[in-house]
Amino acid sequence: MNQTQHLPDFAAVRAAADRIESHAVRTSLAASNTLDELAGGCVIIKPECLQRTGSFKFRGAWNCISQLDRAGCPGGVVAYSSGNHAQGVAAAAQLRGMPAAIVMPSDTPQIKKDNTRRLGAEIVEYDRGSQARDRIAAELAQDREAAMVPPFEHRHIIAGQGTATVEFLEDVKTQGVQLDQLIVPAGGGGLIAGASLAVEELSSQTKVFSAEPAGFDDHARSLAAGARVSNAGATGSICDALLSPEPGQMTFAINAARLSGGLVVSDDEVRDAMRFAFAHLKLVVEPGGCVALAAVLAGKIDCRGKSTGIILSGGNVDPSLFGQVLAAG
Amino acid sequence: MNQTQHLPDFAAVRAAADRIESHAVRTSLAASNTLDELAGGCVIIKPECLQRTGSFKFRGAWNCISQLDRAGCPGGVVAYSSGNHAQGVAAAAQLRGMPAAIVMPSDTPQIKKDNTRRLGAEIVEYDRGSQARDRIAAELAQDREAAMVPPFEHRHIIAGQGTATVEFLEDVKTQGVQLDQLIVPAGGGGLIAGASLAVEELSSQTKVFSAEPAGFDDHARSLAAGARVSNAGATGSICDALLSPEPGQMTFAINAARLSGGLVVSDDEVRDAMRFAFAHLKLVVEPGGCVALAAVLAGKIDCRGKSTGIILSGGNVDPSLFGQVLAAG
Numbered sequence: 001m002n003q004t005q006h007l008p009d010f011a012a013v014r015a016a017a018d019r020i021e022s023h024a025v026r027t028s029l030a031a032s033n034t035l036d037e038l039a040g041g042c043v044i045i046k047p048e049c050l051q052r053t054g055s056f057k058f059r060g061a062w063n064c065i066s067q068l069d070r071a072g073c074p075g076g077v078v079a080y081s082s083g084n085h086a087q088g089v090a091a092a093a094q095l096r097g098m099p100a101a102i103v104m105p106s107d108t109p110q111i112k113k114d115n116t117r118r119l120g121a122e123i124v125e126y127d128r129g130s131q132a133r134d135r136i137a138a139e140l141a142q143d144r145e146a147a148m149v150p151p152f153e154h155r156h157i158i159a160g161q162g163t164a165t166v167e168f169l170e171d172v173k174t175q176g177v178q179l180d181q182l183i184v185p186a187g188g189g190g191l192i193a194g195a196s197l198a199v200e201e202l203s204s205q206t207k208v209f210s211a212e213p214a215g216f217d218d219h220a221r222s223l224a225a226g227a228r229v230s231n232a233g234a235t236g237s238i239c240d241a242l243l244s245p246e247p248g249q250m251t252f253a254i255n256a257a258r259l260s261g262g263l264v265v266s267d268d269e270v271r272d273a274m275r276f277a278f279a280h281l282k283l284v285v286e287p288g289g290c291v292a293l294a295a296v297l298a299g300k301i302d303c304r305g306k307s308t309g310i311i312l313s314g315g316n317v318d319p320s321l322f323g324q325v326l327a328a329g
Numbered sequence: 330m331n332q333t334q335h336l337p338d339f340a341a342v343r344a345a346a347d348r349i350e351s352h353a354v355r356t357s358l359a360a361s362n363t364l365d366e367l368a369g370g371c372v373i374i375k376p377e378c379l380q381r382t383g384s385f386k387f388r389g390a391w392n393c394i395s396q397l398d399r400a401g402c403p404g405g406v407v408a409y410s411s412g413n414h415a416q417g418v419a420a421a422a423q424l425r426g427m428p429a430a431i432v433m434p435s436d437t438p439q440i441k442k443d444n445t446r447r448l449g450a451e452i453v454e455y456d457r458g459s460q461a462r463d464r465i466a467a468e469l470a471q472d473r474e475a476a477m478v479p480p481f482e483h484r485h486i487i488a489g490q491g492t493a494t495v496e497f498l499e500d501v502k503t504q505g506v507q508l509d510q511l512i513v514p515a516g517g518g519g520l521i522a523g524a525s526l527a528v529e530e531l532s533s534q535t536k537v538f539s540a541e542p543a544g545f546d547d548h549a550r551s552l553a554a555g556a557r558v559s560n561a562g563a564t565g566s567i568c569d570a571l572l573s574p575e576p577g578q579m580t581f582a583i584n585a586a587r588l589s590g591g592l593v594v595s596d597d598e599v600r601d602a603m604r605f606a607f608a609h610l611k612l613v614v615e616p617g618g619c620v621a622l623a624a625v626l627a628g629k630i631d632c633r634g635k636s637t638g639i640i641l642s643g644g645n646v647d648p649s650l651f652g653q654v655l656a657a658g
Contacts, residue, residue: 028357030379034447049611050359111608118363275648279440282378282613282644315611319604319655326648 049315162194220262378644491523549591
């Protein structure tokens with residue numbers, strides 16, 4: 001996607017907020033006295049696990065798909081994803097009554113296939129070892145005269161994800177709070193790119209940090225290097241939602257100039273955070289959705305005397321994995 | 330508590346709502362397309378597991394404790410509870426800077442003792458087999474010149490619990506919905522007594538049903554009999570929050586004339602509902618908190634073409650039990 005010339009601006013995020021208002025959940029802010037005590041400051045949580053389809057991904061998908069001209073894509077939409085983006089796209093396409101085909105690796109957990117099918121999408125499987133999913137998806141889109149909905153490298157997707165932070169900043173303002181810092185999970189960087197556009201306009205004193213799992217700290221290292229760098233491996237963290245190989249070109253063009261740094265947490269710190277969310281927030285948060293909370297709980301950033309915002313980006317976790325995490329606590 | 334002459338009315342519930350407004354969480358309504366499809370109608374959820382201390386119990390505790398005259402109870406407050414009421418009372422007392430002593434059976438799970446202590450309360454243990462907790466608590470209150478905060482037989486407690494339904498009815502109205510029926514978990518009956526007062530005033534066409542676990546269906550049977558009847562056993566359901574031996578005298582005086590009937594669910598239906606809340610709502614709900622959802626999912630009430638409200642009353646569940654429930658799915 002060589003579309004950096006079409007980067008979204010805040011006006012695009014604001015327009016997306018108007019567009020999704022009657023379709024997405026305006027997730028309410030959450031807090032915990034125990035968390036505040038542990039952090040030594042005020043921590044405010046935006047629980048996007050409570051969003052439609054269980055993650056923030058519906059926001060970008062709806063912002064993108066709701067703007068499609070049906071005549072231009074008689075075959076509906078195509079996306080590749082093994083997880084949250086798949087469900088976001090399926091739900092958005094279903095709302096518009098358009099067919100959706102999702103390209104998924106054949107070893108995708110059954111529950112994610114089931115969830116995606118329940119939303120009316122067709123699943124096209126491929127062999128993760130031998131085939132490139134983006135090429136399969138692109139060919140499928142061409143064959144079917146369908147529109148491709150990429151997971152993050154698209155101005156409508158980035159703008160849509162930014163609506164979570166627009167709501168966050170509006171709602172903390174209502175509480176009389178200004179965030180000193182905001183921590184956002186980063187995979188391809190779409191959610192945090194949208195967040196940084198919203199912060200720049202609505203709360204320019206707020207520093208924005210990415211949070212990532214160890215081994216997949218491409219944003220942290222890219223920000224330090226001033227250029228996009230890749231991860232060494234493609235697997236090896238429980239944070240399945242955050243295993244993108246490198247920051248997106250478009251997303252990094254937005255993030256490089258706006259982020260204050262990157263925080264990195266271990267899988268064990270993520271498990272601790274999942275257990276904390278279970279016990280104290282009563283929320284089901286998936287591993288990748290928990291990295292910002294993990295960064296606060298593990299002391300990866302100084303929260304003392306400050307107001308810190310964190311996004312819990314999703315809650316689509318298999319019961320067996322969740323049970324294992326609880327049992328290991 | 331022979332105080333039926335002092336039953337609360339709706340004005341008491343409204344006053345409680347004003348009193349708790351800046352201290353309790355106004356829990357946002359939740360919904361699920363999957364749930365709507367399964368029920369064949371519109372189901373709207375009030376997730377009180379997201380309330381301060383993880384259950385609705387903070388509402389009544391704060392409404393009661395915030396009205397105490399310090400001079401009349403220099404020793405603070407005393408309550409008996411092994412679970413949610415303990416945490417609600419501890420949190421409310423802590424907010425007022427008053428000492429709290431909670432009488433708990435010595436075999437209470439460690440996590441509930443820890444949570445209660447973290448809220449600044451003292452725990453007074455007793456032997457469940459040989460001692461009567463209400464007498465221990467009453468003696469303790471007298472010795473310490475402390476105020477007793479009963480779990481449901483008190484007008485301030487009932488009025489406080491009613492605030493959950495005031496919010497529920499106000500917020501569905503904002504959505505343009507009128508509830509045809511509302512299903513509320515019942516233990517001692519405080520939450521549903523408050524709910525029925527709120528419904529009578531704000532949404533008189535809404536039918537209110539209690540939900541209970543099998544073997545502890547004292548409300549269902551009492552409503553059918555027109556008089557309070559007791560349960561045969563004292564243990565034997567995973568719904569630990571709903572094991573009261575019989576409806577309260579005050580609460581039943583309110584409920585008998587206002588409820589449309591009682592729904593009864595098995596523990597297995599409760600487990601199904603807990604797994605549904607995990608997978609589709611991303612909420613941690615304790616067994617007793619899930620009985621209304623279980624009643625809908627198990628088809629214990631006709632929801633087809635109707636608008637049904639359900640309260641998820643709490644989320645304080647041990648990780649080991651929660652893991653077992655997930656693993657059995």
